[in-house]
Structure formats: structure tokens, C-alpha cells
Amino acid sequence: MFWNLPLIAVVVLTIIALAIIVFKKNLIKVFLGIVILESAVNLFLISLGYREGGIAPIYTNAPSTAMVLPTPQALTLTSIVIGVATSALLLSFAIIIWKKYGTIDIDRIRRLKE
Amino acid sequence: MPWWTRARISARSSEVHETMDLTSTLLTGAGSWNPLPWVLGMVVAAIIAWLIYSMGEKGYKAGTAQAEPFISGNPEPEKGMVHVRAGNLYWGYLEALKGYYDRLVPLHTGDLHDYVLWYLGITALFLVLVVISA
Amino acid sequence: MIPSFIVENSPALMVIVPLVAAFITPFIGRISSGIRSLWVGGAMAVTSAITLILAFDVYSAGTRLYVFGARAASAAIPPDSGGIPIRIIFEVDPMSALMLVITAVSGFAIVLYSLSSERSHTGLESYYTLYLLMITGILGMVSTGDIFNFFVFLEILSLASAGLIAYRIDGGVAVEAALKYFVLSTIGALAILVAIGIYYGEYNALNMAMIAARMQFSLLDQVALVLIIAALAMKCGAVPMHFWTPDAYSMAPSSITALLVVASQASLYGLFRTVFSLYNVTLNAVTVGWLIIILGVLSMVVGVTMAIPQKNVKRLMAYHAVSQTGYMLLGVGVGLAVLGNQSLLDAFGYMAMEGGIFHIINHAMYKGLLFLTAGAIFLRIGTYNLNRMGGLGHSMKWTMVFFVIGALAIAGIPPFNGFASKLMIYESVFVFNPLLAVIAMVVSILTLASFVKVFHSIFMGPKLPEFADVKEAPMPMLLGMGILALVVVLFGLFPGIVVESLITPAAHALVDQGAYISAVLGGA
Numbered sequence: 001m002f003w004n005l006p007l008i009a010v011v012v013l014t015i016i017a018l019a020i021i022v023f024k025k026n027l028i029k030v031f032l033g034i035v036i037l038e039s040a041v042n043l044f045l046i047s048l049g050y051r052e053g054g055i056a057p058i059y060t061n062a063p064s065t066a067m068v069l070p071t072p073q074a075l076t077l078t079s080i081v082i083g084v085a086t087s088a089l090l091l092s093f094a095i096i097i098w099k100k101y102g103t104i105d106i107d108r109i110r111r112l113k114e
Numbered sequence: 115m116p117w118w119t120r121a122r123i124s125a126r127s128s129e130v131h132e133t134m135d136l137t138s139t140l141l142t143g144a145g146s147w148n149p150l151p152w153v154l155g156m157v158v159a160a161i162i163a164w165l166i167y168s169m170g171e172k173g174y175k176a177g178t179a180q181a182e183p184f185i186s187g188n189p190e191p192e193k194g195m196v197h198v199r200a201g202n203l204y205w206g207y208l209e210a211l212k213g214y215y216d217r218l219v220p221l222h223t224g225d226l227h228d229y230v231l232w233y234l235g236i237t238a239l240f241l242v243l244v245v246i247s248a
Numbered sequence: 249m250i251p252s253f254i255v256e257n258s259p260a261l262m263v264i265v266p267l268v269a270a271f272i273t274p275f276i277g278r279i280s281s282g283i284r285s286l287w288v289g290g291a292m293a294v295t296s297a298i299t300l301i302l303a304f305d306v307y308s309a310g311t312r313l314y315v316f317g318a319r320a321a322s323a324a325i326p327p328d329s330g331g332i333p334i335r336i337i338f339e340v341d342p343m344s345a346l347m348l349v350i351t352a353v354s355g356f357a358i359v360l361y362s363l364s365s366e367r368s369h370t371g372l373e374s375y376y377t378l379y380l381l382m383i384t385g386i387l388g389m390v391s392t393g394d395i396f397n398f399f400v401f402l403e404i405l406s407l408a409s410a411g412l413i414a415y416r417i418d419g420g421v422a423v424e425a426a427l428k429y430f431v432l433s434t435i436g437a438l439a440i441l442v443a444i445g446i447y448y449g450e451y452n453a454l455n456m457a458m459i460a461a462r463m464q465f466s467l468l469d470q471v472a473l474v475l476i477i478a479a480l481a482m483k484c485g486a487v488p489m490h491f492w493t494p495d496a497y498s499m500a501p502s503s504i505t506a507l508l509v510v511a512s513q514a515s516l517y518g519l520f521r522t523v524f525s526l527y528n529v530t531l532n533a534v535t536v537g538w539l540i541i542i543l544g545v546l547s548m549v550v551g552v553t554m555a556i557p558q559k560n561v562k563r564l565m566a567y568h569a570v571s572q573t574g575y576m577l578l579g580v581g582v583g584l585a586v587l588g589n590q591s592l593l594d595a596f597g598y599m600a601m602e603g604g605i606f607h608i609i610n611h612a613m614y615k616g617l618l619f620l621t622a623g624a625i626f627l628r629i630g631t632y633n634l635n636r637m638g639g640l641g642h643s644m645k646w647t648m649v650f651f652v653i654g655a656l657a658i659a660g661i662p663p664f665n666g667f668a669s670k671l672m673i674y675e676s677v678f679v680f681n682p683l684l685a686v687i688a689m690v691v692s693i694l695t696l697a698s699f700v701k702v703f704h705s706i707f708m709g710p711k712l713p714e715f716a717d718v719k720e721a722p723m724p725m726l727l728g729m730g731i732l733a734l735v736v737v738l739f740g741l742f743p744g745i746v747v748e749s750l751i752t753p754a755a756h757a758l759v760d761q762g763a764y765i766s767a768v769l770g771g772a
Contacts, residue, residue: 100420
């Protein structure tokens with residue numbers, strides 16, 4: 001039960017994030033939902049890489065050479081970097097929308113339809 | 115030569131007896147299609163059309179009433195009025211399918227929430243269908 | 249003739265050249281805009297050349313492996329890794345090579361076009377940087393053999409595309425379109441990342457061939473499959489997840505819209521690669537095949553019917569892009585539905601897939617061409633509104649010729665290339681299910697009707713007084729359109745040789761999962 005906690009957290013975070021994205025009207029809150037979704041996915045990747053009693057693959061002063069493969073950590077790092085770029089671009093969109101439309105309410109950002 | 119090319123060529127030689135032009139003939143499983151006779155036909159049609167066109171009346175005087183369109187003596191409308199604009203085209207089609215369009219067009223709400231909901235909904239639907247059928 | 253260094257390292261070079269060139273572009277732009285044009289055009293020409301060299305090599309010599317961080321492709325599996333290819337591998341098979349050809353040709357034609365269509369705009373250094381990044385993303389996506397690497401290139405592509413869709417701001421409307429596109433594509437990419445995590449947790453591998461070799465189709469694999477299919481179908485604009493497509497396509501600069509078409513084909517490639525190379529016969533071919541067919545039919549019908557009443561020419565063309573994507577999904581979906589049944593596959597499955605795949609390259613060419621003509625018209629008259637156009641055939645003759653070529657090709661009129669691929673789809677799908685073929689033909693007729701309307705309202709009619717001093721589009725733009733038009737005509741006149749040499753190998757490479765796996769893992 002206990003070792004499933006990270007995965008349970010992933011599911012809870014995903015549900016929270018999707019609920020925010022779908023129900024919140026404020027653009028910034030929707031972006032926060034996307035960031036939470038990213039965190040959920042990152043937590044999922046990290047928890048996949050967890051091995052009980054595993055040794056980090058750092059060779060200096062390592063007690064043994066049986067080490068954990070660092071791939072999930074590498075994936076997570078990459079994903080975090082991409083997440084930063086995503087957030088930056090989304091926020092810059094929000095700035096321009098605020099300047100041009102005078103609102104960040106999703107219900108009113110609907111000039112393109114049909 | 116990769117095996118698929120060999121397989122295709124052997125299939126071709128049995129189906130197409132005349133190897134008129136290997137580059138153009140497209141085998142579609144049920145039949146074949148070659149655009150070159152079509153192009154030839156179009157060229158012939160174009161030549162015939164040009165011949166008919168060249169037999170037209172040449173002895174008119176440009177700039178006089180001879181070159182103006184005949185609209186039963188009415189004055190020629192302005193250029194902007196003559197052109198049928200896009201909004202007036204296919205009115206009958208849209209009117210006939212009004213019931214369909216009245217349902218379809220409002221779905222394109224432009225609301226980001228709806229876009230996301232459709233995506234999540236389709237994911238959920240596919241998940242159910244794929245898991246049940248597996 | 250070509251140095252062997254370039255041929256051997258072409259998979260790496262084709263990604264490195266645009267990537268490095270992209271980030272040097274802003275600095276070159278400080279010198280002068282003329283040198284920047286030369287630099288960007290040169291970088292794209294080199295990229296296209298390398299890409300075509302690689303594609304030619306793949307078509308003549310078979311699947312190419314490129315192992316990053318190893319001296320030779322034979323070192324795909326390091327001896328101390330326990331049989332897992334841990335390095336990032338590019339695996340370029342004929343299907344990837346086909347996508348490379350599309351990207352190389354369109355990318356080069358569109359850069360030529362951009363050099364003059366964007367000349368009067370500001371912020372060009374970011375425009376070209378993002379453009380080259382998009383090219384990097386597409387080339388990487390279609391050639392990588394590592395699924396996480398696929399995700400990275402997908403994100404590079406979405407970030408660059410979103411930036412370019414918003415590029416003209418347009419009172420905030422373009423930003424709105426980019427926002428919608430980017431929120432959806434971020435959520436989709438995160439879904440793909442979850443699927444990648446599932447594969448890694450289950451099979452300890454990120455290499456697509458390795459995952460394919462170990463594929464069990466357990467419950468988790470089904471979840472991963474659905475996450476990937478739904479996300480990539482959304483990214484290629486399949487109905488009912490197409491809502492972002494008309495928004496983004498209509499608001500992006502026309503040159504970028506033409507490249508977005510190629511980008512959505514890359515997503516389509518990812519979808520087919522997942523279904524055929526990762527899962528292949530392990531999945532429930534009938535269910536997944538029919539899901540893709542239904543997506544395809546919905547896309548065709550809804551796309552074309554939504555296109556007919558549109559007033560904005562680019563929005564109309566965007567709905568047609570949705571509709572044409574449906575043909576590809578239909579063709580390849582039929583191939584998938586009969587996967588595993590060799591006799592049906594031979595009878596019509598391969599033909600349907602070849603039709604669908606042929607349509608990918610045809611669509612990228614003629615739809616790119618149509619968007620470029622729309623951009624040329626916008627450059628000259630400053631509106632996309634069909635109600636305000638008319639009589640442009642008098643002054644923009646070449647643009648009109650190119651538009652007619654594109655419009656006849658998309659409507660499937662012989663002898664253009666759209667007819668050849670549609671004929672293959674009709675005849676093979678008819679054997680599978682006659683109703684689907686009938687729907688496909690009706691959609692084609694509606695497409696023709698819609699483009700007759702567009703052609704009439706843009707080019708026909710008397711020369712309007714408000715457009716009295718409209719000139720023909722500038723030469724580089726005509727050149728860019730001309731390249732695509734030439735491909736459309738040539739593919740239409742010689743469909744046999746194109747299908748034989750480009751399409752059939754691609755379709756067989758897609759179906760033959762064993763070859764995809766053994767290229768990496770050896771003759772196991």
C-alpha cells in the first residue's frame with residue numbers, strides 16, 4: 001500500500017489538474033492546471049525509477065557498481081525543461097491576450113469560432 | 115532489388131500485358147489508370163475548342179457598341195455589381211441542409227473548454243472501446 | 249560524388265544543420281536582412297539536400313540506423329547493457345524516408361516563398377529561427393527510433409508552431425488561435441509522456457523496436473495505445489478534435505500554414521508508426537482499425553461540410569485539410585482493420601494503405617500550394633474575406649494557374665495527383681466496405697463544389713475597381729508555389745513510378761514489424 005503512494009498522488013494530481021483545466025474560467029488558473037498536470041506526469045516518471053535500496057549512478061565513492069539506471073531522472077529533467085518553455089510561452093500569450101482583449105476570461109476569448 | 119519491388123513487377127507483368135509505359139500506369143488492385151491517354155484527350159479537346167474559337171467573328175471594332183455585352187438594351191451595371199460574391203453561392207444547398215448545419219455549426223463554439231472536453235471525451239471513449247474489445 | 253561522411257552521418261546532420269542554423273539566424277540578422285535571407289535559404293537548401301540524400305539512400309539500400317554516441321550502427325546494443333539499446337537511435341525506414349521527402353520539398357519551397365512574402369514584416373529573426381526549429385522538429389519526429397526522443401521533437405515542433413501561429417498577433421486573434429492550439433497540444437503531449445512512462449515501466453526500454461519486440465498488449469499497453477492515438481489524432485486534426493485546426497491554420501501566416509500541414513502529417517506518421525510498428529498484430533486490429541476508419545469518415549464529412557459555408561478563404565482551406573486527413577485515416581485504417589489476415593491484406597489492404605500514404609505526400613504538396621496561393625492573394629489585396637474578392641484572374645494569372653492546379657488536385661480531378669491516390673483509396677475501400685467508398689466519393693464531389701465557389705469568387709468576374717492596381721505576386725513566391733505545383737503535376741502524370749518507388753516500400757515497411765525490430769535488435 002505504502003509504495004503505491006506516489007502513484008496514488010499521480011492520479012489525484014491528474015484529476016485535480018484536469019478539473020482545473022476544464023472548469024476554471026481564468027486563463028492563468030487553466031495554465032496552473034497545466035503545470036499541475038506536468039508535475040503529475042513528472043512524479044509518475046520519477047516514481048517509475050524508484051528502486052528500493054538503489055544506488056545513484058555516481059561512481060565516486062560508490063559502495064558497489066550495482067546502480068540504478070538514471071533514465072527516468074533524465075526523462076524527468078527533460079520534461080521539466082520543456083515544461084518551463086511551455087509555461088513561459090503560455091504566459092506570454094496571456095499577456096498579449098490581456099493587452100489586446102482586456103480580459104483573461106476564457107468565455108470571452110472566443111473571437112474565432114464556426 | 116528489394117523484395118517488394120520484385121513482387122510488384124511480377125504482379126505487374128501478369129496483369130498488364132503491354133508494357134507501354136511502366137512509369138505512368140497505376141495499378142489499383144481492381145483495375146489500372148493511366149493519365150497519359152487522358153492528357154492526350156484533353157489536348158485534342160483543347161485543339162478542337164481553339165479551332166471553333168478561331169472561326170469566330172474577327173471583324174468587329176473594339177471600343178464601339180459592337181464589343182459591349184447585349185443586355186436587352188439596359189445600361190451595363192457597375193463592375194462590382196456584376197460579380198456574384200461568395201456569400202451568395204450555394205444558398206440553396208445550405209437551405210436544404212439547414213437541419214444538419216444548425217446542429218453542426220454551433221458545436222464549433224470557439225471555447226477552449228469545449229476543445230479540451232472533446233479531446234478528453236474521445237480519449238475516454240476510445241479507452242473504453244479498446245479495453246472492452248481486447 | 250557525395251562525400252561518404254555526409255551520407256553516413258546524414259541522419260544526424262539533417263537535424264543538426266537546421267537546429268544550429270536556427271540559433272545563429274538572429275545574429276546573422278544583425279548584419280543585414282539580405283545576408284539573413286541568404287543564410288536561411290542556404291541552411292534550408294543544405295538541410296533539404298541532406299534529407300533527400302538520406303531518403304535516396306534509404307530507398308536504394310534499405311533501412312538506415314544511426315546510433316548517437318557510437319561509432320557504428322552495429323553498436324546499437326552496447327555489450328554491457330543486457331541486450332537493451334540504451335542509446336538514442338534514429339531508424340529511417342522507407343516510411344520515414346517518404347516523410348523526409350515531403351519535409352525537404354515543402355520546407356524548401358516554403359522558405360523561398362517566405363523570403364519575399366514576409367519581407368515587410370518585423371521580428372523576422374524569430375520567424376526564421378522558429379521556422380528552422382519547426383523543420384528540426386518534423387525531421388526528428390519522423391526519423392527517430394526512440395519514443396522519448398519522439399516526444400522531445402514533438403514538443404520542439406509544438407513550441408515553434410505555437411510561436412509562429414501567434415507571430416502576426418493581429419489584434420490578439422492570432423494569439424488566441426495559438427493559445428488554443430498550444431493548450432491542447434501540451435495536454436496531448438503530456439498524455440504521450442504518460443504512455444512513454446508506461447512503456448518504460450513495463451519493458452525497461454525507450455527504443456521503439458525494443459518495445460515492439462516485447463509488446464504484450466496488456467491492460468497498461470491498451471491505455472498507452474489509446475493515450476497516444478487520441479493525442480496524435482488530435483494533433484493531426486481528426487474530427488471531433490479538429491476545433492483548433494481552422495483557428496490555427498487561418499490565423500498563422502500562409503507560409504507557416506503550409507508548413508503546419510506538413511507538421512500535422514508528421515503527427516499522422518507518429519500515429520501510424522505507433523499502431524503498426526509498436527503494436528502491429530498484438531492489438532485488436534478490427535477495433536482499432538474501425539476506430540481510425542470512423543475518425544477518418546467523420547473528418548471527411550464534417551470537414552468538407554463545414555468548409556462549404558466558410559467566408560474566410562484560409563478557414564475554408566483549413567476545413568478541407570481536416571477533410572483530406574480523413575482520407576489518409578480511412579485508407580490506412582482499412583489496412584489496419586485487415587492486419588493479420590494475409591489474404592485480405594494482399595487483396596486490398598496494402599492498396600488501401602498505399603492510397604492513404606500516397607495521399608499524405610499528395611496532400612502536403614497541393615494543400616501547401618493552396619495555402620501559398622491564399623497568402624499571395626492576401627499579400628496583394630490584404631483580405632482573406634471571400635465576399636470582398638473578385639476578378640483577380642485578370643491581374644494574378646500565375647497565382648490563378650497554381651490555384652487551379654491545387655484545387656483540381658484536392659478535388660481528385662484527373663490527371664492531377666489527388667485523383668491517383670483517391671482512386672487507389674476508392675477501389676480498395678470499396679472491396680472492404682462499399683458504403684465507405686461511396687462516402688469518400690461524395691466528399692470528393694463536395695470538395696470540388698467548394699473549390700468551384702472559391703475559384704469563382706476569387707478569380708472570376710470582371711476586374712473590380714478596388715483591385716484595379718493589383719499586381720502579380722513577386723517572383724520568389726511564384727517560384728515556391730511553382731515547385732509544389734510541379735510536384736503535383738508530375739505525381740499526377742506518372743503515378744505508377746511514384747507509387748512503385750516511394751509508396752509501396754513505405755506501406756510494406758509500415759506493415760512489416762519484424763523488419764523494423766530486427767533492424768535494431770539484429771536477426772532475432
